[in-house]
Amino acid sequence: xxxxxNKEGVKGMVNPGRYGIERIAYLLMRLxxxxxxxxxxxxxxxxxxxLRGRMGWDDFLAMTQTTEGHIFLVLVIGMCVFHTGNGIRxxxxxxGVGVGKPARPDYPYDPASQNYRHKIGIYSSIVLAxxxxxxxxxxxxxx
Amino acid sequence: xxxxxxxxxxxxxxxxxxxxxxxxxISRFNPEFDESNKFxxxxxxxxxxxxxxxAILDVKKHFDHSVAVRYSCRQATCGSCxxxxxxxxxxxxxxKISELDSDVVTVEPMNNFPVIRDLAVKFERLFDTHQKIxxxxxxxxxxxxxxxxxxLQSPQELENFIQFANCIKCGLCNSACPTMTTxxxxxxxxxxxxxxxxxxxxxxxxxxxxxxxxDESHGIWRCHFAxxxxxxCPKGVDPAMGIQFLRGYLLGFRS
Ligand code: HEM
Ligand code: SF4
Ligand code: FES
Numbered sequence: 001x002x003x004x005x006n007k008e009g010v011k012g013m014v015n016p017g018r019y020g021i022e023r024i025a026y027l028l029m030r031l032x033x034x035x036x037x038x039x040x041x042x043x044x045x046x047x048x049x050x051l052r053g054r055m056g057w058d059d060f061l062a063m064t065q066t067t068e069g070h071i072f073l074v075l076v077i078g079m080c081v082f083h084t085g086n087g088i089r090x091x092x093x094x095x096g097v098g099v100g101k102p103a104r105p106d107y108p109y110d111p112a113s114q115n116y117r118h119k120i121g122i123y124s125s126i127v128l129a130x131x132x133x134x135x136x137x138x139x140x141x142x143x
Numbered sequence: 144x145x146x147x148x149x150x151x152x153x154x155x156x157x158x159x160x161x162x163x164x165x166x167x168x169i170s171r172f173n174p175e176f177d178e179s180n181k182f183x184x185x186x187x188x189x190x191x192x193x194x195x196x197x198a199i200l201d202v203k204k205h206f207d208h209s210v211a212v213r214y215s216c217r218q219a220t221c222g223s224c225x226x227x228x229x230x231x232x233x234x235x236x237x238x239k240i241s242e243l244d245s246d247v248v249t250v251e252p253m254n255n256f257p258v259i260r261d262l263a264v265k266f267e268r269l270f271d272t273h274q275k276i277x278x279x280x281x282x283x284x285x286x287x288x289x290x291x292x293x294x295l296q297s298p299q300e301l302e303n304f305i306q307f308a309n310c311i312k313c314g315l316c317n318s319a320c321p322t323m324t325t326x327x328x329x330x331x332x333x334x335x336x337x338x339x340x341x342x343x344x345x346x347x348x349x350x351x352x353x354x355x356x357x358d359e360s361h362g363i364w365r366c367h368f369a370x371x372x373x374x375x376c377p378k379g380v381d382p383a384m385g386i387q388f389l390r391g392y393l394l395g396f397r398s
Contacts, residue, residue, distance in 0.1 A: 006264070008254040008324040018231050019319060019371040026321060026369035093368045096391025102306045102343070105379020113384035114370045 022114055025122040029086055032079040039076050070140040078133040085125030089118060147184045164188045165240050167198050169210055170251040173260050182249070183207070189240045195248060196224055196235035199262070211261035219377055222313035226262045227251040232318040234377045235262075253318040269314050272334035276356055278341065281349025300345040307340035307385050309378040316372035316382050328361035332372035332382035335363055339385030342392070354393055363390055 008015075016024045049060040063069050092098055093113075100112025147166065167187045172180035185206060187198045196214055203210050212235070215221040219237040228238050229245060232253055240248055256264035280294070287293070316332040317323050323331055338357055342350045357363040366386050373383040391397035 005257050005268075005327060006252060006254055007327070010325060012254060012324040013321045019369070019374050022368075022370040022374075023321070026367055029367070090368055093387050094390050095394055095396030096388045097396065099384045099387045100381070102303055102381075102384070104302070105306055105309060105381070107379075109376065109379030111370070111373035111376065111379070111381040111383065113373050113381050113387065 020114070021119055021122050025086055025125075028082060028126075029090065032083040035075070035079045036083055039079070070137070073140065074133050074136045077136040078129040081132040082125050082129035085128055086122060089121035089125065093118065147186055162188075162190075165198070165245075166247045167202060168247060168249040169199065169202065169261065170249075171210070171261050172252070172258055174258055180251070183210075191239070191241045193240050194236050195228055195233075195238045195240060195243075195250060198240060198248070199235060199250065211259065211263045213263045220311060222311035225253050225264075225313045225315045225318065227253060227318070232315040232375045234313060234315070237377050253314060255318050255320070255323040256314060264314075266312075266314060269312065269317060269331070269333055272330050273312065273337055275330065276334050276338040276341075276353055277349060278337050280341070280344065280347045281352060282347065294346040296345055303345070304340050304343035307336050307343065307380055310337060310340070310380045311378055313377065315375045315377060316380075319371040319375040321369050321371060322365045322367065326361065326365060329365045330357060330362050332366070332386065335366065335389060336372075336380055336382035336385040339389050342389065343385075350392070354389070357389065358393055363393065366390070 014027055016027045046060055049056050052059075064073060098115070098117045100115055103112065164186050167185045168182045169185070170180045171177075171183055185202045187201055189198060194217075196212075196217060199210065199212050200214075203212070212224070212226075214224040214236060216223070217236045219234050222234075224235040225232060226235055227233075227250065228235065229243055229247075229249055235250070250262060252258045252262050252264050256266070256268070258264055310333065312333065314333060316336070320329075320332050322329045335357060338353045341347045342353055363386060366383075368383060368387060370383045373381045376382060388397065
Protein backbone atom coordinates (compact mmCIF):
# COMPACT_ATOMS: atom_id res chain seq x y z
CA UNK A 1 0.00 0.00 0.00
CA UNK A 2 2.83 2.38 0.81
CA UNK A 3 4.44 1.39 -2.46
CA UNK A 4 4.36 4.14 -5.01
CA UNK A 5 2.44 2.35 -7.69
CA ASN A 6 0.53 -0.01 -5.42
CA LYS A 7 1.68 -2.88 -7.62
CA GLU A 8 0.40 -6.29 -6.61
CA GLY A 9 3.85 -7.84 -6.99
CA VAL A 10 4.66 -11.49 -7.47
CA LYS A 11 1.87 -12.41 -5.04
CA GLY A 12 -0.70 -10.94 -7.40
CA MET A 13 0.97 -12.42 -10.44
CA VAL A 14 0.82 -15.98 -9.11
CA ASN A 15 -2.64 -15.68 -7.55
CA PRO A 16 -4.65 -17.91 -9.90
CA GLY A 17 -8.00 -17.53 -8.19
CA ARG A 18 -9.66 -14.60 -9.85
CA TYR A 19 -9.40 -14.74 -13.62
CA GLY A 20 -10.43 -18.19 -14.79
CA ILE A 21 -8.60 -21.11 -16.36
CA GLU A 22 -6.56 -18.87 -18.71
CA ARG A 23 -4.76 -17.29 -15.75
CA ILE A 24 -4.15 -20.74 -14.27
CA ALA A 25 -2.65 -21.83 -17.61
CA TYR A 26 -0.44 -18.73 -17.51
CA LEU A 27 0.85 -19.71 -14.08
CA LEU A 28 1.35 -23.38 -15.02
CA MET A 29 3.20 -22.34 -18.18
CA ARG A 30 5.63 -20.26 -16.12
CA LEU A 31 6.12 -22.94 -13.48
CA UNK A 32 6.60 -25.73 -16.00
CA UNK A 33 8.91 -23.55 -18.12
CA UNK A 34 11.09 -22.81 -15.12
CA UNK A 35 10.88 -26.46 -13.98
CA UNK A 36 11.99 -27.66 -17.41
CA UNK A 37 14.82 -25.14 -17.45
CA UNK A 38 15.93 -26.48 -14.07
CA UNK A 39 15.66 -30.03 -15.36
CA UNK A 40 17.58 -29.13 -18.53
CA UNK A 41 20.50 -27.75 -16.52
CA UNK A 42 20.44 -30.72 -14.16
CA UNK A 43 20.27 -33.01 -17.19
CA UNK A 44 23.42 -31.50 -18.70
CA UNK A 45 25.15 -31.92 -15.36
CA UNK A 46 23.88 -35.48 -15.07
CA UNK A 47 25.01 -36.54 -18.53
CA UNK A 48 28.42 -34.90 -17.97
CA UNK A 49 28.98 -37.69 -15.44
CA UNK A 50 29.90 -39.88 -18.37
CA LEU A 51 33.31 -38.21 -18.10
CA ARG A 52 33.74 -40.07 -14.81
CA GLY A 53 33.64 -43.34 -16.68
CA ARG A 54 31.17 -46.19 -16.49
CA MET A 55 31.12 -46.43 -12.69
CA GLY A 56 30.44 -42.76 -12.25
CA TRP A 57 27.68 -42.88 -14.85
CA ASP A 58 25.99 -45.90 -13.30
CA ASP A 59 26.32 -44.36 -9.84
CA PHE A 60 24.58 -41.23 -10.87
CA LEU A 61 21.89 -43.01 -12.87
CA ALA A 62 21.05 -45.09 -9.81
CA MET A 63 19.54 -41.91 -8.34
CA THR A 64 16.71 -42.12 -10.86
CA GLN A 65 15.96 -45.68 -9.77
CA THR A 66 14.81 -44.62 -6.31
CA THR A 67 11.22 -43.75 -5.39
CA GLU A 68 12.14 -40.06 -5.15
CA GLY A 69 13.85 -40.32 -8.53
CA HIS A 70 10.73 -41.87 -10.05
CA ILE A 71 8.49 -39.16 -8.61
CA PHE A 72 10.85 -36.50 -9.96
CA LEU A 73 10.79 -38.05 -13.44
CA VAL A 74 6.98 -38.32 -13.35
CA LEU A 75 6.87 -34.57 -12.61
CA VAL A 76 9.23 -33.90 -15.51
CA ILE A 77 6.97 -35.90 -17.83
CA GLY A 78 3.93 -33.91 -16.69
CA MET A 79 5.75 -30.59 -17.06
CA CYS A 80 6.99 -31.54 -20.52
CA VAL A 81 3.58 -32.56 -21.82
CA PHE A 82 1.67 -29.60 -20.39
CA HIS A 83 4.33 -27.09 -21.48
CA THR A 84 4.40 -28.44 -25.03
CA GLY A 85 0.61 -28.73 -25.43
CA ASN A 86 -0.14 -25.35 -23.92
CA GLY A 87 2.90 -23.87 -25.68
CA ILE A 88 1.44 -24.78 -29.07
CA ARG A 89 -1.86 -23.19 -28.04
CA UNK A 90 -0.11 -20.00 -26.91
CA UNK A 91 2.04 -19.82 -30.04
CA UNK A 92 -1.10 -19.93 -32.19
CA UNK A 93 -2.76 -17.33 -29.97
CA UNK A 94 0.29 -15.09 -30.08
CA UNK A 95 0.07 -15.20 -33.86
CA GLY A 96 -3.54 -14.08 -33.73
CA VAL A 97 -4.88 -17.53 -34.62
CA GLY A 98 -8.11 -18.68 -32.97
CA VAL A 99 -8.54 -15.56 -30.84
CA GLY A 100 -11.88 -14.64 -32.37
CA LYS A 101 -12.96 -11.86 -34.71
CA PRO A 102 -13.65 -8.22 -33.82
CA ALA A 103 -17.38 -7.68 -33.41
CA ARG A 104 -19.60 -5.08 -31.80
CA PRO A 105 -19.60 -6.05 -28.14
CA ASP A 106 -22.83 -6.63 -26.33
CA TYR A 107 -23.69 -7.18 -22.66
CA PRO A 108 -22.45 -9.24 -20.79
CA TYR A 109 -19.34 -8.67 -22.93
CA ASP A 110 -17.89 -12.18 -22.94
CA PRO A 111 -14.48 -11.72 -24.57
CA ALA A 112 -14.13 -13.63 -27.84
CA SER A 113 -10.40 -14.21 -27.26
CA GLN A 114 -11.17 -16.30 -24.18
CA ASN A 115 -13.12 -18.79 -26.27
CA TYR A 116 -13.88 -22.48 -25.99
CA ARG A 117 -11.11 -23.42 -28.44
CA HIS A 118 -8.47 -22.07 -26.11
CA LYS A 119 -10.21 -23.48 -23.05
CA ILE A 120 -10.28 -26.91 -24.70
CA GLY A 121 -6.57 -26.45 -25.52
CA ILE A 122 -5.79 -25.77 -21.86
CA TYR A 123 -7.93 -28.56 -20.44
CA SER A 124 -6.61 -31.10 -22.93
CA SER A 125 -3.01 -30.13 -22.13
CA ILE A 126 -3.76 -30.76 -18.46
CA VAL A 127 -5.51 -34.08 -19.18
CA LEU A 128 -2.73 -35.21 -21.54
CA ALA A 129 -0.12 -34.34 -18.90
CA UNK A 130 -2.05 -36.34 -16.29
CA UNK A 131 -2.38 -39.35 -18.62
CA UNK A 132 1.33 -39.22 -19.49
CA UNK A 133 2.20 -39.02 -15.79
CA UNK A 134 0.02 -42.02 -15.01
CA UNK A 135 1.60 -43.99 -17.86
CA UNK A 136 5.05 -42.98 -16.58
CA UNK A 137 4.14 -44.13 -13.09
CA UNK A 138 2.80 -47.42 -14.41
CA UNK A 139 6.07 -48.04 -16.26
CA UNK A 140 8.42 -46.94 -13.48
CA UNK A 141 6.61 -48.26 -10.44
CA UNK A 142 5.14 -51.27 -12.19
CA UNK A 143 8.47 -53.00 -12.72
CA UNK B 144 -12.33 1.89 12.92
CA UNK B 145 -13.65 -1.62 13.15
CA UNK B 146 -16.91 -0.29 14.52
CA UNK B 147 -19.73 -0.99 12.12
CA UNK B 148 -21.93 1.96 11.39
CA UNK B 149 -25.36 1.37 10.00
CA UNK B 150 -27.21 3.62 7.64
CA UNK B 151 -30.39 1.70 8.29
CA UNK B 152 -30.31 2.98 11.91
CA UNK B 153 -29.75 6.52 10.76
CA UNK B 154 -31.83 7.31 7.78
CA UNK B 155 -32.31 4.96 4.92
CA UNK B 156 -32.32 6.56 1.47
CA UNK B 157 -35.65 4.95 0.79
CA UNK B 158 -36.99 3.38 3.99
CA UNK B 159 -40.13 1.95 2.40
CA UNK B 160 -38.32 -0.53 0.18
CA UNK B 161 -34.96 -0.95 1.92
CA UNK B 162 -34.99 -4.62 2.80
CA UNK B 163 -31.52 -6.15 2.73
CA UNK B 164 -28.26 -4.74 3.92
CA UNK B 165 -24.66 -5.50 3.14
CA UNK B 166 -21.42 -4.91 5.03
CA UNK B 167 -19.43 -2.41 2.97
CA UNK B 168 -15.71 -2.37 3.82
CA ILE B 169 -13.91 0.66 2.46
CA SER B 170 -10.14 0.84 2.30
CA ARG B 171 -8.91 4.15 3.77
CA PHE B 172 -5.41 5.32 3.03
CA ASN B 173 -3.74 8.70 2.74
CA PRO B 174 -0.17 8.30 1.50
CA GLU B 175 0.77 11.62 3.10
CA PHE B 176 0.03 10.44 6.64
CA ASP B 177 -0.64 6.71 6.73
CA GLU B 178 1.78 3.80 6.82
CA SER B 179 -0.78 1.35 5.53
CA ASN B 180 -4.47 1.18 4.74
CA LYS B 181 -7.27 0.52 7.22
CA PHE B 182 -10.78 -0.69 6.53
CA UNK B 183 -13.88 1.16 7.67
CA UNK B 184 -17.03 -0.89 7.85
CA UNK B 185 -20.58 0.22 7.21
CA UNK B 186 -23.86 -1.60 7.08
CA UNK B 187 -25.62 -0.30 3.99
CA UNK B 188 -29.17 -1.08 2.85
CA UNK B 189 -29.49 -2.04 -0.78
CA UNK B 190 -31.97 -2.97 -3.47
CA UNK B 191 -31.62 -5.41 -6.32
CA UNK B 192 -30.43 -2.51 -8.49
CA UNK B 193 -28.16 -0.67 -6.03
CA UNK B 194 -24.65 -0.27 -7.40
CA UNK B 195 -21.47 -0.35 -5.35
CA UNK B 196 -20.93 3.32 -6.24
CA UNK B 197 -24.35 4.23 -4.86
CA ALA B 198 -23.53 2.40 -1.63
CA ILE B 199 -20.24 4.30 -1.31
CA LEU B 200 -22.03 7.59 -1.98
CA ASP B 201 -24.59 6.66 0.69
CA VAL B 202 -21.74 6.27 3.15
CA LYS B 203 -20.34 9.64 2.11
CA LYS B 204 -23.73 11.28 2.53
CA HIS B 205 -24.64 9.77 5.88
CA PHE B 206 -21.38 8.98 7.67
CA ASP B 207 -18.10 10.13 6.36
CA HIS B 208 -17.86 12.69 3.64
CA SER B 209 -14.08 12.34 3.55
CA VAL B 210 -14.11 8.97 1.73
CA ALA B 211 -12.22 9.72 -1.48
CA VAL B 212 -13.77 8.21 -4.60
CA ARG B 213 -13.66 9.38 -8.21
CA TYR B 214 -16.78 9.17 -10.33
CA SER B 215 -18.73 11.20 -12.81
CA CYS B 216 -21.12 9.59 -15.28
CA ARG B 217 -22.50 6.76 -13.11
CA GLN B 218 -23.16 4.81 -16.30
CA ALA B 219 -19.90 3.07 -17.32
CA THR B 220 -18.97 5.80 -19.74
CA CYS B 221 -16.44 8.14 -18.16
CA GLY B 222 -14.08 5.43 -16.86
CA SER B 223 -13.53 7.14 -13.49
CA CYS B 224 -14.81 4.69 -10.91
CA UNK B 225 -12.58 1.64 -11.37
CA UNK B 226 -11.66 -0.07 -8.11
CA UNK B 227 -11.12 -3.51 -6.61
CA UNK B 228 -14.49 -4.87 -5.60
CA UNK B 229 -14.19 -8.10 -3.65
CA UNK B 230 -10.67 -8.48 -5.02
CA UNK B 231 -11.42 -7.96 -8.71
CA UNK B 232 -11.09 -4.77 -10.74
CA UNK B 233 -14.55 -3.51 -11.69
CA UNK B 234 -16.42 -0.26 -12.28
CA UNK B 235 -18.28 0.68 -9.08
CA UNK B 236 -21.12 2.25 -11.09
CA UNK B 237 -21.51 -0.86 -13.25
CA UNK B 238 -21.42 -3.45 -10.47
CA LYS B 239 -24.64 -4.19 -8.63
CA ILE B 240 -24.30 -5.35 -5.04
CA SER B 241 -26.87 -8.07 -5.69
CA GLU B 242 -24.76 -9.60 -8.46
CA LEU B 243 -21.77 -10.01 -6.14
CA ASP B 244 -23.63 -12.69 -4.22
CA SER B 245 -21.94 -11.85 -0.94
CA ASP B 246 -22.89 -10.33 2.42
CA VAL B 247 -19.62 -8.44 2.49
CA VAL B 248 -18.46 -6.01 -0.17
CA THR B 249 -14.84 -4.90 0.12
CA VAL B 250 -13.69 -1.95 -1.96
CA GLU B 251 -10.02 -1.06 -2.42
CA PRO B 252 -8.11 1.13 -4.86
CA MET B 253 -7.10 -0.51 -8.15
CA ASN B 254 -3.72 -2.23 -8.14
CA ASN B 255 -0.86 -1.11 -10.34
CA PHE B 256 -1.86 2.55 -10.02
CA PRO B 257 -0.48 4.97 -7.40
CA VAL B 258 -3.07 5.77 -4.71
CA ILE B 259 -4.05 9.41 -4.31
CA ARG B 260 -6.32 8.72 -1.35
CA ASP B 261 -8.69 5.90 -0.38
CA LEU B 262 -10.26 4.67 -3.63
CA ALA B 263 -8.92 7.34 -5.97
CA VAL B 264 -5.83 6.48 -8.02
CA LYS B 265 -3.55 8.41 -10.37
CA PHE B 266 -4.05 7.88 -14.09
CA GLU B 267 -1.01 9.77 -15.39
CA ARG B 268 0.86 6.67 -16.45
CA LEU B 269 -2.12 5.18 -18.27
CA PHE B 270 -2.62 8.45 -20.15
CA ASP B 271 1.11 8.56 -20.96
CA THR B 272 1.20 5.04 -22.39
CA HIS B 273 -2.04 5.73 -24.24
CA GLN B 274 -0.49 8.83 -25.79
CA LYS B 275 2.70 6.94 -26.58
CA ILE B 276 1.01 4.73 -29.17
CA UNK B 277 -0.22 7.84 -31.05
CA UNK B 278 -3.99 7.50 -30.58
CA UNK B 279 -5.01 9.48 -33.65
CA UNK B 280 -5.12 8.95 -37.41
CA UNK B 281 -1.65 9.14 -38.94
CA UNK B 282 -1.48 9.97 -42.65
CA UNK B 283 0.27 12.43 -44.90
CA UNK B 284 -2.83 14.58 -45.14
CA UNK B 285 -3.75 14.32 -41.46
CA UNK B 286 -5.32 17.73 -41.22
CA UNK B 287 -8.35 18.26 -43.43
CA UNK B 288 -8.37 21.30 -45.71
CA UNK B 289 -11.37 23.54 -45.37
CA UNK B 290 -12.94 22.37 -48.63
CA UNK B 291 -12.58 18.65 -47.82
CA UNK B 292 -15.18 16.34 -46.31
CA UNK B 293 -14.36 13.67 -43.72
CA UNK B 294 -12.18 10.62 -44.60
CA LEU B 295 -14.50 8.02 -46.05
CA GLN B 296 -14.90 4.52 -44.67
CA SER B 297 -17.32 1.70 -45.43
CA PRO B 298 -19.50 0.14 -42.72
CA GLN B 299 -17.52 -3.10 -43.10
CA GLU B 300 -14.25 -1.26 -42.49
CA LEU B 301 -15.76 0.28 -39.38
CA GLU B 302 -16.53 -3.18 -37.97
CA ASN B 303 -12.81 -4.03 -38.00
CA PHE B 304 -12.01 -1.65 -35.16
CA ILE B 305 -15.22 -0.28 -33.60
CA GLN B 306 -14.99 -2.81 -30.77
CA PHE B 307 -11.63 -1.39 -29.71
CA ALA B 308 -12.91 2.18 -29.98
CA ASN B 309 -15.24 1.36 -27.07
CA CYS B 310 -12.39 1.80 -24.59
CA ILE B 311 -13.25 4.30 -21.83
CA LYS B 312 -9.70 4.39 -20.36
CA CYS B 313 -10.90 3.05 -17.02
CA GLY B 314 -7.66 1.11 -16.45
CA LEU B 315 -9.31 -2.09 -15.19
CA CYS B 316 -7.33 -4.10 -17.75
CA ASN B 317 -4.02 -2.64 -16.57
CA SER B 318 -5.03 -3.45 -13.00
CA ALA B 319 -5.80 -7.12 -13.82
CA CYS B 320 -2.75 -7.74 -16.02
CA PRO B 321 -0.20 -10.15 -14.47
CA THR B 322 2.70 -8.38 -16.19
CA MET B 323 1.69 -5.03 -14.70
CA THR B 324 1.89 -6.57 -11.20
CA THR B 325 5.69 -6.43 -11.35
CA UNK B 326 6.69 -4.36 -14.39
CA UNK B 327 6.45 -0.57 -14.04
CA UNK B 328 7.56 0.04 -17.63
CA UNK B 329 5.18 -2.30 -19.49
CA UNK B 330 3.10 -0.36 -21.99
CA UNK B 331 0.02 -2.29 -20.82
CA UNK B 332 -3.13 -3.81 -22.36
CA UNK B 333 -5.04 -0.52 -22.55
CA UNK B 334 -2.46 1.18 -24.77
CA UNK B 335 -1.77 -1.95 -26.82
CA UNK B 336 -5.48 -2.40 -27.54
CA UNK B 337 -5.60 1.22 -28.71
CA UNK B 338 -2.56 0.66 -30.91
CA UNK B 339 -4.59 -2.06 -32.61
CA UNK B 340 -7.67 0.17 -32.79
CA UNK B 341 -5.75 2.58 -35.05
CA UNK B 342 -3.78 -0.04 -36.96
CA UNK B 343 -7.10 -1.70 -37.90
CA UNK B 344 -8.65 1.60 -39.02
CA UNK B 345 -8.73 1.78 -42.83
CA UNK B 346 -8.22 5.57 -42.73
CA UNK B 347 -4.96 5.23 -40.81
CA UNK B 348 -1.52 4.85 -42.38
CA UNK B 349 0.52 4.67 -39.17
CA UNK B 350 0.79 0.89 -38.82
CA UNK B 351 4.58 0.71 -39.14
CA UNK B 352 5.09 3.67 -36.81
CA UNK B 353 2.96 2.05 -34.11
CA UNK B 354 4.44 -1.42 -34.55
CA UNK B 355 7.87 0.21 -34.08
CA UNK B 356 6.72 1.88 -30.85
CA UNK B 357 5.41 -1.33 -29.27
CA ASP B 358 8.25 -3.55 -30.52
CA GLU B 359 10.57 -2.92 -27.59
CA SER B 360 11.63 -4.78 -24.47
CA HIS B 361 8.81 -3.45 -22.27
CA GLY B 362 6.39 -3.40 -25.17
CA ILE B 363 4.12 -6.05 -26.65
CA TRP B 364 6.49 -8.98 -25.96
CA ARG B 365 5.73 -8.78 -22.23
CA CYS B 366 2.19 -9.96 -22.93
CA HIS B 367 1.77 -13.68 -22.19
CA PHE B 368 -1.87 -13.94 -23.29
CA ALA B 369 -3.19 -14.63 -19.79
CA UNK B 370 -6.37 -12.84 -20.91
CA UNK B 371 -7.22 -11.26 -17.54
CA UNK B 372 -7.49 -7.83 -19.21
CA UNK B 373 -10.29 -9.05 -21.46
CA UNK B 374 -12.08 -10.73 -18.58
CA UNK B 375 -12.39 -7.52 -16.57
CA CYS B 376 -13.02 -5.04 -19.39
CA PRO B 377 -16.47 -3.50 -18.76
CA LYS B 378 -16.92 -2.45 -22.40
CA GLY B 379 -16.13 -5.68 -24.22
CA VAL B 380 -12.99 -4.24 -25.79
CA ASP B 381 -11.11 -7.57 -25.50
CA PRO B 382 -7.58 -6.10 -25.35
CA ALA B 383 -6.05 -9.61 -25.46
CA MET B 384 -7.51 -10.14 -28.93
CA GLY B 385 -6.13 -6.86 -30.26
CA ILE B 386 -2.72 -7.53 -28.74
CA GLN B 387 -2.43 -10.98 -30.35
CA PHE B 388 -3.46 -9.49 -33.73
CA LEU B 389 -0.71 -6.89 -33.36
CA ARG B 390 1.80 -9.57 -32.48
CA GLY B 391 0.55 -11.53 -35.49
CA TYR B 392 1.76 -8.61 -37.66
CA LEU B 393 5.14 -8.52 -35.93
CA LEU B 394 5.62 -12.29 -36.16
CA GLY B 395 4.54 -12.42 -39.79
CA PHE B 396 1.37 -14.47 -39.19
CA ARG B 397 -0.67 -11.55 -40.57
CA SER B 398 0.08 -8.86 -43.11
C1 HEM C 1 8.08 -28.42 -27.75
C2 HEM C 1 8.48 -27.92 -26.64
C3 HEM C 1 8.17 -26.50 -26.18
C4 HEM C 1 7.26 -25.59 -26.61
C5 HEM C 1 6.21 -25.74 -27.71
C6 HEM C 1 7.41 -24.41 -25.79
C7 HEM C 1 6.68 -23.25 -25.90
C8 HEM C 1 6.80 -22.16 -25.10
C9 HEM C 1 6.08 -20.91 -25.25
C10 HEM C 1 5.09 -20.59 -26.35
C11 HEM C 1 6.47 -20.09 -24.25
C12 HEM C 1 6.00 -18.66 -24.01
C13 HEM C 1 4.82 -18.65 -23.09
C14 HEM C 1 4.36 -17.26 -22.81
O1 HEM C 1 4.27 -16.40 -23.69
O2 HEM C 1 4.03 -17.03 -21.64
C15 HEM C 1 7.44 -20.80 -23.45
C16 HEM C 1 8.02 -20.27 -22.32
C17 HEM C 1 9.07 -20.88 -21.65
N1 HEM C 1 9.61 -22.11 -21.92
FE1 HEM C 1 9.00 -23.39 -23.38
N2 HEM C 1 8.42 -24.62 -24.89
C18 HEM C 1 8.93 -25.89 -25.10
C19 HEM C 1 9.95 -26.50 -24.43
C20 HEM C 1 10.68 -25.93 -23.40
C21 HEM C 1 11.84 -26.55 -22.75
C22 HEM C 1 12.43 -27.89 -23.13
C23 HEM C 1 12.25 -25.68 -21.79
C24 HEM C 1 13.40 -25.78 -20.80
C25 HEM C 1 14.61 -26.08 -21.14
C26 HEM C 1 11.35 -24.53 -21.82
C27 HEM C 1 11.46 -23.44 -20.98
C28 HEM C 1 10.66 -22.35 -21.03
C29 HEM C 1 10.73 -21.22 -20.11
C30 HEM C 1 11.72 -21.04 -18.97
C31 HEM C 1 9.74 -20.31 -20.49
C32 HEM C 1 9.43 -18.95 -19.85
C33 HEM C 1 8.24 -19.08 -18.97
C34 HEM C 1 7.60 -17.75 -18.67
O3 HEM C 1 8.28 -16.72 -18.67
O4 HEM C 1 6.40 -17.73 -18.41
N3 HEM C 1 10.43 -24.72 -22.81
N4 HEM C 1 7.61 -22.06 -23.98
S1 SF4 D 1 -9.66 -1.78 -22.64
FE1 SF4 D 1 -11.50 -2.04 -21.34
S2 SF4 D 1 -10.68 -2.32 -19.25
FE2 SF4 D 1 -9.04 -1.45 -20.50
S3 SF4 D 1 -9.16 0.77 -20.16
FE3 SF4 D 1 -10.34 0.31 -22.03
S4 SF4 D 1 -12.46 0.01 -21.31
FE4 SF4 D 1 -11.14 -0.10 -19.49
S1 FES E 1 -18.79 6.80 -12.85
FE1 FES E 1 -18.30 6.92 -14.99
S2 FES E 1 -17.60 4.89 -15.37
FE2 FES E 1 -18.35 4.71 -13.36
